Amino acid sequence: MTTRRDLFKITGGAAVGALLTPAPWRMITDGALWSENWPGIPRPARGEIRAKFTNCTLCPAGCAMKARCVGDQPISLAGVAGHPLSHGALCPFGIAGHHLPYHPERLLSGAVEDAAAAIKKGIGEGGRIAVFDTRPGRTASWTYRRAMASLPGGLYLRPQAALNGNAVDLSAARTVLSFGVPLLDGWGTPGNVIQARGNFRLIQVEAIESRTAAMADLWLPTNAGEERAMASIILNGGMDHIARELENGPVLVLGPEDWPEIVELNRKYGALGRTIVSRRDAPVPDTWKDAAPEMEWADAAEGSIRVLLIDETAPGAYVPWHSLETKLSRDAVVVAFTATRDGYARHAQFSIPTAVFPEALDDIPAAVDSPAGVFRLSTSLVPPAAGTIDPAMFIARLAGIDAASALRDRAGAICRSARGNVFHYADSKSTPMKEMKADAFWKSLNEGACWIDDLDPKAPAPKLVARAATRASNVSLVETCGAGLVSPLFSKLHEESHVRLARHEIALNPAGGFHDGERVALQTDCGRIAMTVLLDPSIPPGSIQAATGADVLDLCGGVTGAKVVRI
Amino acid sequence: MNARYGMTIDIDRCNGCGACMVACAVENNIPPAHAGANDRKGLTWIRVYKVDNGKEYPERRSAFVPVLCQQCGNETPCAHVCPQQAVDVDPKTGVVGQMPERCLGCRYCMAACPYHARYFNWWDPAWPKGMEKTLNPSVAPRMRGVVEKCNFCHGRWHEARQRAAAGGLAASEPVDYVPACVEACPAGAIRFGNLNDATTEVARKSKEPDSFRLLEKLGTDPKIYYHSKRDWVKTIAEAPRPGAGKENVRG
Amino acid sequence: MDKEFITRGVKRCSGGKFLLWLTPWVLLLAFGLFSAALVLIKGLNQTNMDNRFAFGLWIFLDLTVIALGAGAFFTGFLLYILKIDDLKAVINSAVVIGLVCYSGAVCVLAVDVGQPLRAWFTFWYPNVHSMLTEVTFCISCYLTVLAIEYLPIVLKNRRLREVPSMLVFEHELHKLIYVLAGVGTFLSFFHQGSLGGLYGVLRGRPFAFREGLALWPSTFFLFIISAAAVGPSFILLTTWLVEKISRKKLVKPEVPGLLARISGLMLAVYVLAKTVDTLVWLNRTSPERGFQGWQYYSWRPFGTWILFAEIVVFGLVPALILLSPKLRANAGWRLSAAAMACCGVALNRFVMTVQTLALPTLSFDPFMSYYPSWQEVGTFLAVVAYGVLVYSFSFRYFQLFPQERDLRVQTPPQREERELITAGRY
Numbered sequence A: 001m002t003t004r005r006d007l008f009k010i011t012g013g014a015a016v017g018a019l020l021t022p023a024p025w026r027m028i029t030d031g032a033l034w035s036e037n038w039p040g041i042p043r044p045a046r047g048e049i050r051a052k053f054t055n056c057t058l059c060p061a062g063c064a065m066k067a068r069c070v071g072d073q074p075i076s077l078a079g080v081a082g083h084p085l086s087h088g089a090l091c092p093f094g095i096a097g098h099h100l101p102y103h104p105e106r107l108l109s110g111a112v113e114d115a116a117a118a119i120k121k122g123i124g125e126g127g128r129i130a131v132f133d134t135r136p137g138r139t140a141s142w143t144y145r146r147a148m149a150s151l152p153g154g155l156y157l158r159p160q161a162a163l164n165g166n167a168v169d170l171s172a173a174r175t176v177l178s179f180g181v182p183l184l185d186g187w188g189t190p191g192n193v194i195q196a197r198g199n200f201r202l203i204q205v206e207a208i209e210s211r212t213a214a215m216a217d218l219w220l221p222t223n224a225g226e227e228r229a230m231a232s233i234i235l236n237g238g239m240d241h242i243a244r245e246l247e248n249g250p251v252l253v254l255g256p257e258d259w260p261e262i263v264e265l266n267r268k269y270g271a272l273g274r275t276i277v278s279r280r281d282a283p284v285p286d287t288w289k290d291a292a293p294e295m296e297w298a299d300a301a302e303g304s305i306r307v308l309l310i311d312e313t314a315p316g317a318y319v320p321w322h323s324l325e326t327k328l329s330r331d332a333v334v335v336a337f338t339a340t341r342d343g344y345a346r347h348a349q350f351s352i353p354t355a356v357f358p359e360a361l362d363d364i365p366a367a368v369d370s371p372a373g374v375f376r377l378s379t380s381l382v383p384p385a386a387g388t389i390d391p392a393m394f395i396a397r398l399a400g401i402d403a404a405s406a407l408r409d410r411a412g413a414i415c416r417s418a419r420g421n422v423f424h425y426a427d428s429k430s431t432p433m434k435e436m437k438a439d440a441f442w443k444s445l446n447e448g449a450c451w452i453d454d455l456d457p458k459a460p461a462p463k464l465v466a467r468a469a470t471r472a473s474n475v476s477l478v479e480t481c482g483a484g485l486v487s488p489l490f491s492k493l494h495e496e497s498h499v500r501l502a503r504h505e506i507a508l509n510p511a512g513g514f515h516d517g518e519r520v521a522l523q524t525d526c527g528r529i530a531m532t533v534l535l536d537p538s539i540p541p542g543s544i545q546a547a548t549g550a551d552v553l554d555l556c557g558g559v560t561g562a563k564v565v566r567i
Numbered sequence B: 001m002n003a004r005y006g007m008t009i010d011i012d013r014c015n016g017c018g019a020c021m022v023a024c025a026v027e028n029n030i031p032p033a034h035a036g037a038n039d040r041k042g043l044t045w046i047r048v049y050k051v052d053n054g055k056e057y058p059e060r061r062s063a064f065v066p067v068l069c070q071q072c073g074n075e076t077p078c079a080h081v082c083p084q085q086a087v088d089v090d091p092k093t094g095v096v097g098q099m100p101e102r103c104l105g106c107r108y109c110m111a112a113c114p115y116h117a118r119y120f121n122w123w124d125p126a127w128p129k130g131m132e133k134t135l136n137p138s139v140a141p142r143m144r145g146v147v148e149k150c151n152f153c154h155g156r157w158h159e160a161r162q163r164a165a166a167g168g169l170a171a172s173e174p175v176d177y178v179p180a181c182v183e184a185c186p187a188g189a190i191r192f193g194n195l196n197d198a199t200t201e202v203a204r205k206s207k208e209p210d211s212f213r214l215l216e217k218l219g220t221d222p223k224i225y226y227h228s229k230r231d232w233v234k235t236i237a238e239a240p241r242p243g244a245g246k247e248n249v250r251g
Numbered sequence C: 001m002d003k004e005f006i007t008r009g010v011k012r013c014s015g016g017k018f019l020l021w022l023t024p025w026v027l028l029l030a031f032g033l034f035s036a037a038l039v040l041i042k043g044l045n046q047t048n049m050d051n052r053f054a055f056g057l058w059i060f061l062d063l064t065v066i067a068l069g070a071g072a073f074f075t076g077f078l079l080y081i082l083k084i085d086d087l088k089a090v091i092n093s094a095v096v097i098g099l100v101c102y103s104g105a106v107c108v109l110a111v112d113v114g115q116p117l118r119a120w121f122t123f124w125y126p127n128v129h130s131m132l133t134e135v136t137f138c139i140s141c142y143l144t145v146l147a148i149e150y151l152p153i154v155l156k157n158r159r160l161r162e163v164p165s166m167l168v169f170e171h172e173l174h175k176l177i178y179v180l181a182g183v184g185t186f187l188s189f190f191h192q193g194s195l196g197g198l199y200g201v202l203r204g205r206p207f208a209f210r211e212g213l214a215l216w217p218s219t220f221f222l223f224i225i226s227a228a229a230v231g232p233s234f235i236l237l238t239t240w241l242v243e244k245i246s247r248k249k250l251v252k253p254e255v256p257g258l259l260a261r262i263s264g265l266m267l268a269v270y271v272l273a274k275t276v277d278t279l280v281w282l283n284r285t286s287p288e289r290g291f292q293g294w295q296y297y298s299w300r301p302f303g304t305w306i307l308f309a310e311i312v313v314f315g316l317v318p319a320l321i322l323l324s325p326k327l328r329a330n331a332g333w334r335l336s337a338a339a340m341a342c343c344g345v346a347l348n349r350f351v352m353t354v355q356t357l358a359l360p361t362l363s364f365d366p367f368m369s370y371y372p373s374w375q376e377v378g379t380f381l382a383v384v385a386y387g388v389l390v391y392s393f394s395f396r397y398f399q400l401f402p403q404e405r406d407l408r409v410q411t412p413p414q415r416e417e418r419e420l421i422t423a424g425r426y
Helices: A006-019 A021-032 A097-101 A112-124 A141-149 A190-199 A212-216 A227-235 A240-246 A260-268 A286-290 A321-327 A391-398 A406-417 A438-448 A489-494 A549-555 B018-025 B077-081 B110-111 B154-165 B182-185 B201-206 B231-237 C015-042 C057-068 C071-081 C084-113 C133-153 C165-175 C177-200 C218-246 C254-288 C303-322 C325-329 C331-358 C372-395 C415-419
Strands: A051-054 A064-070 A073-077 A129-133 A154-159 A175-179 A203-207 A218-221 A251-253 A294-296 A305-311 A328-338 A350-353 A373-376 A421-424 A427-432 A447-451 A475-478 A503-506 A519-524 A529-537 A545-548 A563-566 B005-010 B045-050 B062-067 B088-089 B097-098 B118-120 B147-149 B190-194 B224-228
Touching: A006 A021, A051 A373, A064 C372, A073 B018, A073 B182, A112 A305, A112 A328, A112 A350, A112 A391, A141 A154, A141 A286, A141 A406, A141 B110, A141 C015, A175 A240, A203 A212, A203 A227, A203 A240, A212 B062, A212 C254, A218 A286, A227 A240, A240 A260, A251 A260, A251 A305, A305 A391, A321 A328, A373 A406, A373 A438, A373 C303, A391 B224, A406 A438, A421 A438, A438 A447, A447 A503, A475 A549, A489 B018, A519 A549, A529 A549, A529 A563, A529 C218, A545 A549, B005 B201, B018 B045, B018 B182, B045 B201, B077 B110, B097 B147, B110 B118, B110 B190, B110 C071, B182 B190, B190 B201, B201 B224, C015 C084, C015 C372, C057 C084, C057 C177, C057 C218, C057 C331, C057 C372, C071 C084, C071 C133, C071 C177, C071 C218, C084 C218, C084 C254, C084 C372, C133 C177, C165 C177, C177 C218, C177 C331, C218 C254, C218 C331, C218 C372, C254 C303, C254 C325, C254 C331, C325 C331
Parallel strands: A129 A154, A129 A305, A154 A294, A175 A203, A175 A251, A203 A218, A305 A328, A328 A350, A475 A545, A503 A529, B005 B224
Antiparallel strands: A051 A064, A064 A073, A373 A447, A421 A427, A421 A447, A503 A545, A519 A529, A519 A563, B005 B190, B045 B062, B088 B097, B118 B147
């Protein structure tokens, strides 16, 4: 008979025996796994790793990108080494560009039918229609021009063309005199600027010790708002040490806008034709040649536009609303095609949501620092979000023209021109255009390639047109990818380190008496915006550094000065 | 032969754009800042600081310095102090690895690190809806309450190892790979390689007179070599300048 | 109503009055537990600690209470090993204070770590190089020792003694008391030291880093000596406080004098050692690592005044007071000196935890400041409330002060007491 003692003996022995096996020790160690990740922590999806190629649309540089994808989902972006334009470089905005489709602030709904009805009504009542395109030169831009040509009195409006539409050949420069232009911090194509950097001596004239000023060969601090005055002094022969520098040509003079002084300096020091060159655009099909001409928005008659359609999908130049608004008639209808609530959507009656990078198939025109014309596609790496509209198709349908294959047609025209070379991203090889057929060219473009034009040997000397300054003088604006969205990971650069200025943050000198993190308002005659102060001793007392954003540009465009007030 | 992976960072080329910081966050599944996070509670495995020559405007000159885990080689401070060996120094690569699954969250290693290269998850990670699709499968996301830091993109090293092994490379041979920040830097300011291989760019550049390491006198033997031709920049390697008012306030 | 549980021969207030005394502390405990729960549920973002101030109020106060609770081991050592029998008068109280301090500190540590469920990892994957592993092991063991030392106090309760098995158990346990005291001293020596060692080994923080003996930096020994110095002072203070609150005489007049003398002696030794250590650190250790000593004190608000305050004002001055027989005999001087000694040790722990983290290490670091959030303060107040509650309970039902009965003004025993004499002297 089994006694209690037997039971104790067996249990005790089993326990001691179990301790001598790996089982309980393993279970304890494995118990650690239970505390590793609790439910609610996302797990990355698994799948086949693939590479896809595209080009970035977040700024006119259009840098080449290689996307690392899990299945079809891009999970990271990197540059394409050896690319003749971008040289494998990407800026922080592009590196996290694949996050934009999931941005929580993205515009995803709009009254599309109501907008269409209002547009039809406006046109029906004989009003003039215009399209304002923030990034002209794209194939979609041509679609708008064709559409406007089909509609009575239709206008195609564009922002002012910097350098009158000419290009900069940075590799030819030996001395660059820059008046506050962020040459080393987001100007042109970053990879191209870095590649050319070793060839030229940079003199930066700027009130603030910006990133470019900190890295320039010579920084000339001015007082806030006196950059233009200094340009005038240099033009008139003052400052011999600068004049001596400028004798080391070829010279390039850059300014934030085409001030007369800048135009004159470029002419005087022989930049035209050497560092500033004319550039021909990528060819287009002959049937498109009767499209409406490009018109600078300022040239439109005041109060003449009844229906204004703004395509803001490709971040580019932002024209302050109070300027643009003067062109509208009293009962105007404004429709903004945009992915963000923060741009023209603030002023439009109707905001129609559009795709963001990398959802849509689009092309990127040449950047300011590309002497040759280019054609490259941004492919659709992920399907566009539900509810978004393609503005080119919308406007084409409105005008009754067929633009469904516009990109392919343009590729065909380029192929027929037999000019230039095609650089393939996958193997870094170049093929002359004349050796490729149209179908193969289209396929390459979609798989990752870039067409680069030959330089035109018969190019006319470039002409520069001088313009007056339009921005508030004591506010230095830092580019932040136009009015577009930035990845939520940019908190690394903003809240988590302050290495870049965030939206609605202004940098002030500590001597101004404000505290770090204080809530203030940036105020001009156009209104005020609430801002947070970031103290920075690199900013001279009296100057303000602010990040661009449509609302800041509205505030600071066309006024003489801004001030900071406590709220 | 064992590898000693290290970096040279050319301060004269860094313009503080932050591409390295963003690329690091993309590669390593670092979540965006939680509401209420500031620059003392963030997760920035590599962080670009703005340093200056201590003078007032307009004599003030600035530069940008990316700081990440220095992968200390001698008596690694954090490895010595972790109570449960959640930090391990790999003799084959010299990389100081952090095991978030074993971390208790006591933060002793954070107190020990003079380079402030370690970051604590004060919150659970949260990504905007849909953005979790963009997470990198080679790196495990961490939950709150554990410390994390740069590990020279261990996931990439591991993939390179697997590819090399598939291609027949012996397990003892060091592999060639690039961490995300090195790949991302548009200016090419950050270079990476095996310091034990005298032919690599990092090995050569680390021996140049213009190269220096941070806080060398502490004897931590860091593997990140900074490089600058400017003399005032070289002074950042030393101990803090005493006296109030000149502290770096940005970056 | 609970008269049967109260030790014979001493007087305690009525049950109702006791509940009234307990009420605010229970409320404080509830608030504190709520704060701690918030931190456990929502995470450490509820505190104001951050990546630069990885340690904050909790670590500073943990180190301070562990130093103050050192009275438990040191009094035990002096009583049971060195046979200074007069200390029998306070040993029980010291043990309760020690238990409360250590268990409270351990509870706060459980809230302070990011993953409390992984606390057992230190035992499973210990790192022999780490001072914190040493601290964890020693404090866990010592807490067990303290709990075992607390048991006899509990078991001597008038009612519990009536249970024969408890009586026997207590008797057997008492035989072990010398072993327990020895083990407790040994463990305490190591963890008090390792708590100092935590900072002394930080080669990345030249402000805290010290040279030393073999693997142990000088802070290891300094922390032990300072804990031994402040233990008796704290017992002195708490005894006086309890006497004041309960309005009873609990110890014979020579006991505070003895405690003061011990404290003064240890404090003097400590001040001497600390001075030597500071001079070596400022002139050799720190400059060798690239940090000049004077630059630490150029970051406001931590000027040289803090060093002066720590070593002279709250170190040398109370040591001299406690060593002087004339001043020691005066209660006012004695208590002020004891309080100053406790402040000195708290200041030392503050300097080692908070000032170390506030000072920059990289040349482009700013000076950092930190203040605790209400959740942090609340959690610590829970420990204070818990301590008061356990002590109040122990004071009421257990005999913490053996001399109390003899000191009580003799009054004839009440009717009920006469009738309830049962087995045992108590």
